[in-house]
Amino acid sequence: MTLFEPAFCRLTSLIRIITILCLLAGPSLAESPAGDVVGQVSVGYQGWFWAPGDRSPWTTATSKYFHFNASPGSEVDKDYRQVEMWPDVREYDTLFPTEFSDLATGSPARMFSSYSDQTVETHFKWMREAGIHAAALQRFGGEVTDDAVVKATRDAIAVKVMKAAEQHDVKFYIMYDCSGWQNFEPKIKTDWQQTIVNDLKLTESKAYARQNGKPVVCLWGLGYAGAPTTGPGNAEISLRVVNWFKANGYYVIGGFPGQWRSGTGDSRPDFKEVYSAVDMIAPWGVGGIPNFDWTQADLKLANEWGKDYQPMAYAGTSFFWGNRSGKNLFPRQHGDFMWGYFKNYRKLGIKTCYVAMFDEIDEGTAIFKVAEDATMQPRDQWFLALDADGVHCSADFYLRLTNDGGRMMRGELPYLEEHPTLHVAPASGILTDGTYELEPVSAPGKRLDITAGVDADGTTVQIWPRVNGNTQIFKVVATGNGLYEMAPLCAPSRRISLSAQNKGGVDIRTADQATDQRWKINDVGDGVYELQPGNDAAYRLENAAGNDAEGAAVRIAQASGEIAQRWRFVPVVASEISYQLAPISAPELRLDLIGGLSTNGTAASVSAAVDSPTQDWKITAVGNAFFELAPTNGGQRLDVNGELNAENSPVGAWQQSGSPAQKWRLLDIGGGIY
Known part of the structure; x- marks a missing residue:
């Protein structure tokens, strides 16, 4: 979401000494029942990168890119504008040329178009895989009512979004950016009724988001201090618009300034009646930091008003090419920054969240797949890569982090102080020989571990927090017939074996090439495996506790398909071998x-x-x-x-x-x- 003036930035840092168990109980919530936005992770979707040759109305009329500059520029040229992050384009079928130098890999620097059907379908496939329930399609008021060519392009993309959402079982809804919209009352009513409802028939789609049985619409930008007084800066007009949507049977989300509660700073002082009229309050927060007390106070007032509450999370932001405000302005800290939001929401019992944004590479908030490092970017210009903070992250890292954050908010994962998301995706498909850590899917962040690192026959195997040491690193080698041996680096002459002393137990024993030391590693998809003993196809390696309990035993049990029997293989490099x-x-x-x-x-x-x-x-x-x-x-x-x-x-x-x-x-x- 791009503001017409700089957003209010809250940089207050708090040190909290709090009993986690008390926090996890959380306050009572005034939430509606779970639906397509309540109890779900939603994400903002721009869909505004259009390229000459994509046959969109905009590029056909102008032969220009939209929201992307195809030419390199100078950092000292204050008028030069560019996106902040370079996309990972490896999964797009159709790409378009630019004037940038080749990537360091030698591949030409090419850009996708949001107008391509395959691009939109790919994005919604990623959303489904990342556990994102709904996409808020951005619709900029001034564009769709004052520029016929842009409107025609945005209308066409809205239909593409509808089809992709239906195909991939993701919900979507319209999110109007009203922030700079002059005389917006008659314009938004006309656009909604004539275009969204009558012409495009979006709200009739099975994929259109509904909450409390009503189609969802978000009105973003109401009440900002600098908003036009003929539009969303006018409380009387804004209230009429909100009530018009509600009277016509819609569930209204209000996208409000961060200081909506106090009516100060970035908020106008006279908007309390508007803020309390919507069905869901969704404060904007890009340019802020995770702040427990702030969110708790927001939630308290929303509850007092009987309103649903949708706080925001974002990965980090940088807007150097937009206003020369500094490179990597709010660093992502390889996931730690964004995880701070998810932690606060879990502590407060909040299960609803809006992630800003899916594809916003302009302001560097995108969570979709972008360049991992300089090798995936043009060589002749700076872009913010995912390794900017010193840790290499795979292109899909923030999609996987969002999935883990949503799962923790909903209680599908236990509360985790540190994010469990692997910076690089685990192995998938047929496993190659190598050194790996084994992460139980049922205990993110923990590892299969040789108890006390004892190099002796009969030493048991357990679940233990990751220590980055050779008690948790295994040399995995194929032995033929689809079987593997797993040798711990702390006991290289031994193998993970079925226990001879403890029926159903698992320990280590001197290598003897027996089938009870060999394992069939079955790929069950999404980088997850089941481990089947070589001598009994009916059993699987299992985390006996089924959760993240420290020191939990590891055993074999009848194959059940449950999460306790699922594992990830995390490639690591070990100096010992x-x-x-x-x-x-x-x-x-x-x-x-x-x-x-x-x-x-x-x-x-x-x-x-x-x-x-x-x-x-x-x-x-x-x-x-x-x-x-x-x-x-x-x-x-x-x-x-x-x-x-x-x-x-x-x-x-x-x-x-x-x-x-x-x-x-x-x-x-x-x-x-x-």
Whole structure:
């Protein structure tokens, strides 16, 4: 949502010492029964990136991009405008050219269009996968009543949204941005009745959101201090509009200033009657921070008025290319910032949330798939990547984080002080040999663990908080016939086995190639697996407690399909063992030193896999998310010759020097692939 003036920013930081159990009880809520917005996670959807060649009315008439600048620009040129984040375009069928340089990967810099059917369908598929129940389609008042070409394009996209929502079982509703709309009373009534209801028939769709049996509409931007007095800055006019929608049978969400309660700061002082007239109060908060006391006071007043309450969460924001306000203005902190909202809402018993925004790359709030790092962006201009705060996150990280946040708010996950979302998606599909941590789906953030790290036959296996150590890292190796062995790094000669002493138990035992030490790892979808003992297809590895209890036993039990029997494999790099590096383009080859030599300057290449120490590499962390790669036949390191910084620079072995030319980032793209 773009304001016509800077939003009020609340930067108050509070240190709270509170008993979590008391907080989780929460206040009593005045909420309506769960529906399509109450008790659900909704997300704002812009759908406003249009590209020449997409056949939209706008680009056909203008031959220009909309809400995107296809040309690079200068940071000192204050008039140059650009999006803040570069999208991850790997899943779009149709892309459009730009004038930017190629990406670091060599791929051309191309942009999607929100007018493409496949783009909209892809976005709603992502929403469904992320547990997002409803999308609030933004409709900017001034555009749809004062510009016929823009209106025609937005109308067409609204129909595309309706079809995609129906296809992917996601709800949608219209969210008017009224913020700068002059004389908006007759215009919004006409647009709603003639276009939304009569022409497009959106409210007749099975996917149109309903709450308390009524179609939902959101009126955003009422009551702002600088809003036009012929529109949403006029309390009398705004109240008439709210009551008109209610009288015609609609459930009205009011998108209000952050200081709606006090009528000060960004809020006009005379809007209490308007604020108390809507069905749901939804304060805007981009530019603020998670604030428990503020939200609690909002909720208290909404309850006193008998209103539903929809607080907002966002991932972070940056608006450098919009107003040169500073790069990465409100850092995402690799998910910690957004999780602060979900924690507060769970403590307060709030199950309803609006996430701003799904595709807002203009102001850097987007949660949909964007560039993970500089390699996925044009090389000739700055964009905010997901690794900006020092942790590599996969493109889908904020979709998965939103899903986990919604689950915790609804009580499907226990209260978690730290987010459980893996920064990089876990392995999926057929598992490749490698080193992994095993995360129980029933206990996010915890790991399969060798009790006390004891390297002895009969040591039990348990569920324990993640320690980033070798008691929780397992070397997983295929043994044939679809079976795998799992060796803990703290006890490399032993394997995860069915207990010989404790029927149904699981422990570690010296490797003997028996089927009770081998496991069939069944992919059940969405990066989740079940582990079946090699000697009994009827059983599965199970978290005995079925929850996140610390020290819970691990056992085998009859296959049930329950969450307690489901696991994620999280790829990790361990310095204790050596690796072979196989290019995905030629999986039968290995990174090798030519001639098997161990002298300085020996060139690196790929060659057929053989039993050679020059194909075995130690990968050692050296700080700041960098690693050194050392062949096991000497003290050299993989090195960029001459410390060159250019394409096609030769790479080989050289004695350890601590040079940047010997430090490498391992960008985990999932499934044990880097």
